[in-house]
Amino acid sequence: MTTARIVLLPGDGIGPEIVSVGQSVLEVVAQRFDHEFSFETGIIGGCAIDQSGTPLPEETLAACCSSDAILLGAVGGPKWDDPSAATRPEQGLLTLRKELGLFANLRPISAHPQLVDASPLKREIIEGVDILFVRELTGGIYFGESGRRESSGGEAAFSEMVYQQDEIERVVRLAAEAARGRSGKLTSVDKANVLEVSRLWRQVAERVVREEYADLEYDVVLVDAMAMHLISRPTDFDVVVTGNMFGDILTDEGSMLPGSLGLLPSASLGESGPGLYEPIHGSAPDIAGQGIANPLATVLAAAMLLRHSLGLETEAVAVEAAVAGVLDAGHRTADIAAGGPAIGTAEMGQLVLDALAG
Ligand code: IPM
Ligand code: MG
Secondary structure, three states, X not given: OOEEEEEEEEEOOOHHHHHHHHHHHHHHHHHHHOOEEEEEEOOOOHHHHHHHOOXXXXXXXXXXXXXXXXXXXXXXXXHHOOOOOOOOXXXXXXXXXXXXXXXXXXEEEEOOHHHHHHOOOOHHHHOOOEEEEEEEOOOXXXXXXXXXXXXXXXXXXXXXXXXXXXXXXXXXXXXXXXXXXXXXXXXXXXXXXXXXXXXXXXXXHHHHHHHHOOOOEEEEEEHHHHHHHHHHOHHHOOEEEEOHHHHHHHHHHHOOOOOOHHHOEEEEEOOOOOEEEEEOOOOOHHHOOOOOOOXXXXXXXXXXXXXXXXOOHHHHHHHHHHHHHHHHOOXXXXXXXXXXXXXXXXXXXXXXXXXXXX
């Protein structure tokens, strides 16, 4: 029996609706497999700014630090979009990643056979896509020096992109380990033809792979070329490791391969301590509160939580199988219904729970 303390961070927009489905799934897993999960809910993002003046209140951070795993919905929305605001919802998420040392963001992208036609790309291009993006998450341009200064051309602004050797080594190792557990193929993405920071990235990544992972099939691709290859020949890639901003952009692009953002989970992991699990889609304020959001990405994030933070592989597979079963049976939320009949968040959640309960 596993005992776990799980923190729920619903956040903004559709966050509360989908996290509640995620929680129910974890509760049913605990029941069926005889575990004991306790839940605590914290505020983060825009709602936290409204309630406490900061996007990551101390109590939320403290609860996360002393938990085994965190399930997050989404943060942000037009209400907090003013670029001149003192603080932004996104800052809550960035601080949480940094404080917990979550340096690796795993974003698996695979095309569910039933949903191939929901993709804007042709069936023959995306059939069989199965990529694991490993995005560096606590360094690079997101966390470098930034500021404003006077220049000869008026006001100027800068954001520095810095990577230290040890930051590159640890994320490349994590990606290489993942590649060993898959098809043994690893691709590192950089912009070494232009950026010094990318030249260090390439050097360090190549050395780590040569010295420690010589069994892998390894290649390097420039980020602009990767943007093309990702939609022209996505099945050529298995594990892809890259820096924070390149990973942010490429994973949004990659998320279009399976057709819907609504199915893609992500895990943010550190050296030790709790992992953070979330759907990769945003807070979708346009449909918040309507009960029509697709909860499946959050459910699949809960599966990743079971696997990576609690070591419960059988349970994770059971959740993934339940989701696949529901999709195979033809059930669709509006985002993946392609204009056909659609069910709501709660109904979709209930179908997964029923499938799980067996
Ligand atoms: C993501 C998001 C975040 C990021 C935002 C919300 C800060 O786009 O998780 O990809 O840029 O990392
Ligand atoms: Mg992003």
